Amino acid sequence: MDAWDAIGDPTRRAIMACLAGKELAVGELADELPVSRPAVSQHLKVLKNADLVAERTVGTRRIYRLNPAGVAxxxxxxxxxxxxxxxxxxxxxxxxxxxxxxxxxxxxxxxx
Amino acid sequence: MDAWDAIGDPTRRAIMACLAGKELAVGELADELPVSRPAVSQHLKVLKNADLVAERTVGTRRIYRLNPAGVAxxxxxxxxxxxxxxxxxxxxxxxxxxxxxxxxxxxxxxxx
DNA sequence: GCATTCCGTAAGTCTAGACTTACCGTTCGT
DNA sequence: ACGAACGGTAAGTCTAGACTTACGGAATGC
Structure with a gap:
């Protein structure tokens, strides 16, 4: 999935906007967006594969942030x-x- | 249609790449791309509505070019x-x- | 050990939109 | 006036992908 394809979706752009300047867990992202948590997971997978976001694990939580190199x-x-x-x-x-x-x-x- | 939605499609990105630095008529674009001419027309309409391209008419021909303001x-x-x-x-x-x-x-x- | 929280993934639904062919209006050359 | 070229649009097809609910594994607290 090309990065330009990835940002062609409004929900994924909204996710990236949420992540601008900060990190958020999947659930936190889902709380801020009008879609289900699994939908957010699926979108994050796309963004991750496009090198636009990165994650770290803290216990059961997956914390996501933008990947500056990808956005650059x-x-x-x-x-x-x-x-x-x-x-x-x-x-x-x-x-x-x-x-x-x-x-x-x-x-x-x-x-x- | 938001401009970011517009460039989320690979065919539309290819059209914009063809128009980089020059003007082309619809038929010329269709000759360079692996899709039908009416498909190109439909994509151009989307790009035009997103302020990413502009057109001028020369006889029966519609000549398209990028809109620098929109790309900017x-x-x-x-x-x-x-x-x-x-x-x-x-x-x-x-x-x-x-x-x-x-x-x-x-x-x-x-x-x- | 058990209950709770978190989240990736599977599986299913459904529709937006990318594609096609067909039609027809406009322009231009003869 | 007629034929050819050009291109917008209508109408139809079909599938990729955005969404959902359900499931189950991993981590953590009590």
Whole structure:
């Protein structure tokens, strides 16, 4: 499960928001969210597999927190995407002004 | 449809990747992706409603491009989330060292 | 040892949404 | 005017996954 797939679900985003800046046990998370505790467990499993959260065990309790490295990876990927996307639009603007199609055809080949 | 919901789908992420730095018509997008053209149209509608892409009409063609403002908003939200998440874990580390629960209770109230 | 708490997982339900084909309106070239 | 290209939308299919209840293992307190 890709991290971007993982955050595509609103309940999982809510879980991550609950975990921002602090740790919570499964039951505590379930108390704060409008879904059952097993549902929270299942979502945490997805987030864990996507490297977005980590856990530690304290007795019977599983304490979860965000995984900063995983969240940073998302941030970096989006940053990279953003800078790339912005650069291209400056080129397109010039292209449209010049009324040429060559650079566009070249760019299609680069994409492959 | 929330922008984060929108990018939770792999086909829509692929569409956005195709549009990074350039414009493409619906049919061109469909040629590059393993789904039908109407499927691409439907995804573009979702992305447009989420303010992540914009379109212009040239004759019969609909030319799509990324919406820099929409993508920037995602980036900003993730940046905000990231800095907040990181700040909290420094606090939690101190909290755990101090063995107090007051700051955690306060933070729960802030979350509401 | 027993009762309670905690939580992962199994199993079942059900629907949102991702996909398809078909239809049709718009634009453009001849 | 007609045919071709383009693309939005309707309607249908189907399944992944988000949800639930139930079960049972592990930890802890008395």
């Amino acid at each position: 990876a998302l941030r970096d990927q989006l940053e990279t995407f953003w800078s790339r996307a912005l650069t291209g639009y400056q080129d397109v603007a010039e292209d449209r002004a010049g009324q040429t199609t060559n650079s566009r055809a070249d760019r299609l080949e680069e994409e492959e | 908003a995602l980036r900003d939200q993730l940046e905000t989330f990231w800095s907040r998440a990181l700040t909290g874990y420094q606090d939690v580390a101190e909290d755990r060292a101090g063995q107090t629960t007051n700051s955690r209770a306060d933070r729960l109230e802030e979350e509401e």
